[in-house]
Amino acid sequence: MTANGRSGYSCMDDLKSHPLPSIPRSLNVRSVKREMKTFAEASALSFYKPAAHVCFWAPCYKNTMFGTYNAAVMMHLRFDGTFGFPGGLINRGEDILDGLTRELKEELAYNPAVHKPITYDDYHSSRIVEDKLLVLHLFVVELSMDQFVSLEKNATSAEEYGVEVFGTVRVPLYTMNNKYGGLPAFLNNRFIGCAKQELIMALFSIGILTDDQIDELIDNANNMKLAPNRM
Numbered sequence: 001m002t003a004n005g006r007s008g009y010s011c012m013d014d015l016k017s018h019p020l021p022s023i024p025r026s027l028n029v030r031s032v033k034r035e036m037k038t039f040a041e042a043s044a045l046s047f048y049k050p051a052a053h054v055c056f057w058a059p060c061y062k063n064t065m066f067g068t069y070n071a072a073v074m075m076h077l078r079f080d081g082t083f084g085f086p087g088g089l090i091n092r093g094e095d096i097l098d099g100l101t102r103e104l105k106e107e108l109a110y111n112p113a114v115h116k117p118i119t120y121d122d123y124h125s126s127r128i129v130e131d132k133l134l135v136l137h138l139f140v141v142e143l144s145m146d147q148f149v150s151l152e153k154n155a156t157s158a159e160e161y162g163v164e165v166f167g168t169v170r171v172p173l174y175t176m177n178n179k180y181g182g183l184p185a186f187l188n189n190r191f192i193g194c195a196k197q198e199l200i201m202a203l204f205s206i207g208i209l210t211d212d213q214i215d216e217l218i219d220n221a222n223n224m225k226l227a228p229n230r231m
């Protein structure tokens with residue numbers, strides 16, 4: 001059983017029965033739901049180009065002077081100045097996991113033997129981008145903290161470091177006492193495509209954020225736009 005609460009998907013065909021993930025209350029709006037597709041629906045769009053990205057995370061309790069967090073979650077800064085998850089486009093005829101693994105090797109120097117192979121059990125959700133004819137698959141992969149730190153350390157030796165990728169970041173998962181610092185401030189960065197929604201949804205599925213916490217987080221992130229720069 002994975003952190004996503006699912007098990008037994010040994011191959012891509014098994015995902016044909018995979019349901020949509022539960023959507024947090026704040027994201028349960030038409031504009032978000034319209035883009036989400038089950039794996040079966042997404043796979044039927046044969047003329048759409050697939051891409052796959054991964055949210056690596058590890059359980060880790062840390063109490064810092066800024067806030068407390070229970071997990072390390074990885075995103076990266078991209079060549080275009082936005083934050084996103086590692087991964088990329090899958091080549092025509094390429095298996096999704098093979099393509100994802102290839103991209104992760106290029107972007108993170110990821111080594112399945114060391115950092116844990118990704119399987120179809122780690123599949124989370126799919127979205128379409130109609131105007132670009134893209135299907136974006138998200139995987140959520142739980143690592144041990146040792147594997148996570150090893151991936152962070154390896155990342156600067158990746159072929160694409162300094163080209164497509166400008167560094168991995170740990171998402172600050174707390175909200176500071178001023179109600180802006182930490183995750184609300186992080187969410188006010190620019191994200192590629194639907195990566196911000198994917199981040200919130202992954203945190204919800206993993207169990208790091210509840211519906212109430214997501215409501216408050218989005219309020220705090222929006223209020224920050226109205227506030228003077230006081231961090």
Ligand SMILES: O=c1[nH]cnc2c1ncn2[C@H]1C[C@H](O)[C@@H](COP(=O)(O)OP(=O)(O)O)O1
Nearest residue numbers: 051053084085087088089136192193194195
């Ligand atoms: O994290 C992401 N979440 C959703 N969509 C993403 C994310 N990162 C990129 N994208 C989009 C942007 C592009 O339309 C495609 C492919 O982009 P990219 O990952 O840069 O692909 P290549 O590395 O160039 O193969 O996905």
